[in-house]
Every structure is written in C-alpha cells, then in structure tokens.
Amino acid sequence: MDGSPDDQQSRLSPEDERALDALLEQGFDANDANTDSPLARLLALLGTPLDDEQPDVLADLTVLRARQLSSEPELTNRDADALDAWVMHGYDSSKVPAALRDRAQRLDHLAASATALDAGSSDLIERTLAHVQSHIDAEEDRMLARPSAWSRFRLADIVSVAAALLIGVSIIWPAANTVRDQQSRMACASNMQAAGAAMGLYATANHESLPMATASFGGSWLDVGTTPERSNSANLFTLVRTGHVPMEGLACKGNPTAAKDPAEPGQQDWHNLPEVSYSYQIVAGWRPVWRERTEAGEPTIVLADRSPVVRRAVEGKPIDPYAGSPNHGDARHHVLRTDGSAEYLTSPVVDGDNIWLPRVIELILKDIETREGLIRGSERPVGSGDVFLGP
Amino acid sequence: MPEEHTPSDEQLVKDLRRGDESAFRTLVSRHHDDLIRFLTRLVGDRTAAEDVFQETFLQVYVSSDTFDVTRRFRPWLFTIAANKGRDHLRKKGRRRMVELSAPVGGGDSGRPASFVDLMEVDIPAPDAALDRAEQDQKVQEALDALQPALKEILLLAYFQRLSYAQIADELGIPLGTVKSRLHAAVAQFARHWQRVSRDARE
Numbered sequence A: 001m002d003g004s005p006d007d008q009q010s011r012l013s014p015e016d017e018r019a020l021d022a023l024l025e026q027g028f029d030a031n032d033a034n035t036d037s038p039l040a041r042l043l044a045l046l047g048t049p050l051d052d053e054q055p056d057v058l059a060d061l062t063v064l065r066a067r068q069l070s071s072e073p074e075l076t077n078r079d080a081d082a083l084d085a086w087v088m089h090g091y092d093s094s095k096v097p098a099a100l101r102d103r104a105q106r107l108d109h110l111a112a113s114a115t116a117l118d119a120g121s122s123d124l125i126e127r128t129l130a131h132v133q134s135h136i137d138a139e140e141d142r143m144l145a146r147p148s149a150w151s152r153f154r155l156a157d158i159v160s161v162a163a164a165l166l167i168g169v170s171i172i173w174p175a176a177n178t179v180r181d182q183q184s185r186m187a188c189a190s191n192m193q194a195a196g197a198a199m200g201l202y203a204t205a206n207h208e209s210l211p212m213a214t215a216s217f218g219g220s221w222l223d224v225g226t227t228p229e230r231s232n233s234a235n236l237f238t239l240v241r242t243g244h245v246p247m248e249g250l251a252c253k254g255n256p257t258a259a260k261d262p263a264e265p266g267q268q269d270w271h272n273l274p275e276v277s278y279s280y281q282i283v284a285g286w287r288p289v290w291r292e293r294t295e296a297g298e299p300t301i302v303l304a305d306r307s308p309v310v311r312r313a314v315e316g317k318p319i320d321p322y323a324g325s326p327n328h329g330d331a332r333h334h335v336l337r338t339d340g341s342a343e344y345l346t347s348p349v350v351d352g353d354n355i356w357l358p359r360v361i362e363l364i365l366k367d368i369e370t371r372e373g374l375i376r377g378s379e380r381p382v383g384s385g386d387v388f389l390g391p
Numbered sequence B: 001m002p003e004e005h006t007p008s009d010e011q012l013v014k015d016l017r018r019g020d021e022s023a024f025r026t027l028v029s030r031h032h033d034d035l036i037r038f039l040t041r042l043v044g045d046r047t048a049a050e051d052v053f054q055e056t057f058l059q060v061y062v063s064s065d066t067f068d069v070t071r072r073f074r075p076w077l078f079t080i081a082a083n084k085g086r087d088h089l090r091k092k093g094r095r096r097m098v099e100l101s102a103p104v105g106g107g108d109s110g111r112p113a114s115f116v117d118l119m120e121v122d123i124p125a126p127d128a129a130l131d132r133a134e135q136d137q138k139v140q141e142a143l144d145a146l147q148p149a150l151k152e153i154l155l156l157a158y159f160q161r162l163s164y165a166q167i168a169d170e171l172g173i174p175l176g177t178v179k180s181r182l183h184a185a186v187a188q189f190a191r192h193w194q195r196v197s198r199d200a201r202e
Helices: A014-025 A038-045 A055-071 A077-088 A098-115 A123-144 A149-164 A179-205 A232-241 A289-295 A308-314 A359-370 B009-017 B021-043 B046-066 B073-091 B132-144 B148-160 B164-171 B175-201
Strands: A278-280 A301-305 A333-337 A342-345
Touching: A077 A098, A077 B164, A077 B175, A098 B132, A098 B148, A098 B175, A123 B021, A123 B046, A179 A232, A179 A278, A179 A301, A179 A333, A179 A342, A232 A278, B009 B021, B009 B046, B009 B073, B021 B046, B021 B073, B021 B132, B021 B148, B046 B073, B073 B148, B073 B164, B132 B148, B132 B175, B148 B164, B148 B175, B164 B175
Parallel strands: none
Antiparallel strands: A278 A301, A301 A333, A333 A342
C-alpha cells in the first residue's frame, strides 16, 4: 500500500488525538484557546469571519426565525389528512371518510365561524348598481366632451344645466283661485315647494343629479316597500334618507294614509304605496329623461301629486287615464318642472304627453280615440244590458 | 312544480355583454352575501369592504368583455375582489407585524414548532347560542392575526370551495405550496382562535 500520504494515511499522532479529545471535552472556545497549541490554532481557523458577514443582522434574523418557528403552529398529521380530505370532498365533512369525519366537522365549524357574518341589507346592491351607473354616465359624458365646438357648447351648457335643475331657482307657485281651493291645496303645495328646493340642494351636492337610489337594472318601479328597493319611490325617498326633507315633508294632507313618522334607521323606501304622496319621474334605461331634456334646454316635469293610475293598477282595477291626483279628489294635481316652474293642472296631458302613462299605453288609447269612423251606425244592442243612445 | 330555469353566472355574463342590464343586477344580488362576507373578513372592516365590493363589481362590469366564458365566473369574481382588497390594504399601509410579536399558544417563546390538535381546540358549533357580535369580533381578531397571504388563501379556498388544483390554477402558485399554505393557515387560525376565545373567558 503506497497510496498518497495525504489521504487515508493521514492520522493524528496519539498525543494529538488525546489533546483533541480533551479539548472537545472541556468545550473548545477559539477565543480562549491556547495559541501555543497547534491543534487549537488549527481549529480556530474554522471560526475565521467571512468577508461579507454581518453578524448583527444574521443574529437578528436567526432570533426572528426562531421566534417565528416557535409561534408557527402546525396541524397534526391527522388534522392535515382531515383537511385534505375535507377540501377534496368539496368542503363537506359528511363526505369525508368516517375515520377523519369528526376532525373534518371541526373544520366545518371553524370555517363557519370564520365566515358567519351578517351579510347586511341589500342597500349595498343598489349602491353598487348606482356606482356602476355613475361610471357609465361619466364615460358617456367623457365621450360627449370631445374637443370640438361641441365641447365649448358643453362647457357653457353645464352652467345652464345646473341652473335649470332647480338650483338656486325660487319656485314660483301658482296662486290659488278660491278660498276652498286654497284650503285643500296650500299645505300640499308648500310640501312640493320644499321638496323642489331640497332637490336643488341635492343636485348641487351630487354632480347636478336629481335623487337616485335605484339603478335601472331590472325590477318593477311599482313595487314600493319590497326588498331590494327597486321602486321608483326609493329614488324620491333619497331626499328623506339624506336628510334633505323630513318624512313629514313628503306627506300630503290630501293623502290620509301618508307616512308622517320619522324614517326608521336604514329605511330606504316607503313601506307601501298608500304611504307615498308624490310621484317622481321614472328613471329608466341608462340615462334619466330629465337629464337628456335638461341638456337639450327643455324643462321636464319631475314631481307631481301622486298618480291615480298607479294606485288603481296596483289595486288591480281599471285606470282612468285622465284623472287628477287622489291627493286632490282625483281632479287636479301640482306638477314641478326642472326649471323650477310649477302648475296646478286639471289634466295630466302636458304638451301632448300624459304624465301618468308610459308611451305604450298612450298609443293604445290614442288608437281608440283617433280611429276615424269607429262608430258606423250599424251597431245594435247585443243584450238587455247594452243600452246606448244615438241622434 | 316545474323547476324554474336559472341561468348560470357565465350565461349572465354573456347576457350582460349583449346589454342585458338585469343580468348584471342578478349577478350582483346572487354573489352579494358571500362576497361581502369574504371582503369584510379580508379587509377587516365593513365600510371598507363595501367600497371594495363596489369597485369589484365595477371592474366586473368594465371587464365583462374580457372574461373567458368557458371558465367559471365565481373564481374570477373572487380573484378580482381579492386583488382589490389587497390594493386597499396596501393603500391603507396596513403592514402587519403581528406574526412575530403576537402572543401565541402558551405564549412562551423558544419552543419548537407547536402542533395544534383540532380536537382540543374549543370551536363552537355553528348553531351554538353565542353573542353574535362578540363572536364576530373575535373571529375577525383571530383572522387579522394571520399573515396576509395565509388569510387570503384561507378565505379564498373556503368561499370559493375550490379543489387544491383549482386554487393553484387561480392563484398561479404550485399545488404543493397551496397545500402547505392552507395547512399553515388553518393551523394558525385555530391557534389564534384558541387565544382570542381564551382571552375572552379570562
């Protein structure tokens, strides 16, 4: 065997071996080591500081890691198996193998406690939809405001739009004609006047927008008091909810079932149709009509005494399309326009448009009313109940 | 009674793209409860969660054209929500140091990794008659003590009820990492829960 004396044949002398054992036994410390001992000097080399070593940082890190380790809880093997089985079985402990089921049930409970939380009112849904709607509106405005002559028009128009939206407009109310008339309507008129002023304030604070709470995403605008609030009255109720008008301020004396008590906390709408005293312009589609029309410089009716048609329709009764508001004996009604003008009308037809009716119903009515030669003279009574008179 | 046809989320997104506004409303209502719970737990307070909720659905609306309808809607929604929630926490500058300093378990440092045995943790059954508000607050406290990444994966996994593979796919992290993170998240949550419920009893 004449291998290199550098490898396996290198051995410490028996003296050195004894010295090493003794050194290790008593606890070797490089700093205390007797520098006369070659063995001690050799071992001390192992402790040579590294070039880039930052002992403080390392120490801190080590301490932090140790602390983290100590605070890092781990699942037991059975719990870990139960967790895997629970996840694999769609988070349903009843499907987990029986041996692990009791642990999986604990996971059910743990997860349930983490997620059990009152989801709260559906108000958030409406606010989310309104939020998206306002984004859409802003996008539309941005697209309309292209750099052109149009944009200059828009700039000038913004001021007039604001002015036209009841902002700073003192509402000129039509004078009552008779004492009797006055009694029946003055309280109601002042309510509407106050509501109009409140809408102006609301518009000032809300980017020239009239009160809006429900967005135009499905639902029936007739459903007063349903949850989520999709009724059009919830839009008007915004004035109450935001403190612009007290509840009583939107209760007409001509409506015996009007709600007068202060709104409950979190209330979003009147509880039912009879509580509602005023009708508000229906917001449908992506943009409210009042906005389109105001921008075109045309005032439009936004508020009126409550509709006779809606009441009858909700009661499942036939409608009288020409009736006035039930607030004033089905005979008359106040209307308020976006330019702050107001009127006390006997007919719901304003500029050829029936304020109680959507266009589709108006067309049906018009068809009957305007069809020429509808009565030909050849008709005969069809029974004893069919009495009619002629020339 | 014939079962009413309920359109899938993915179908609703298709409808929304065609301009059907009611489809969007349906999506918002359908996911309202779970998403607001998820976000409240994630960001730690209700008001902020509501803001993030609105931002999330605005993002869904704006990005509906880019959604791959061959994929599932719910994970997409929750991923958007988690991103928005994370943004919110970042803006708020909520960098938690609680992991290193919170008293955990026995509270004595220097112990090696400690095992949690779920059978020994006092977890109330869902129907246990507890003070709802108090429990709610304690749960939030326990969740807030988790490292943010663990909290997120715990909530995402549970609320979406995804398999490990699906979570890995959605978050773009290896399956093994998902598994170990979820294990750690459950263990931490159980431990913190134990602590806060014990604190409450004392």
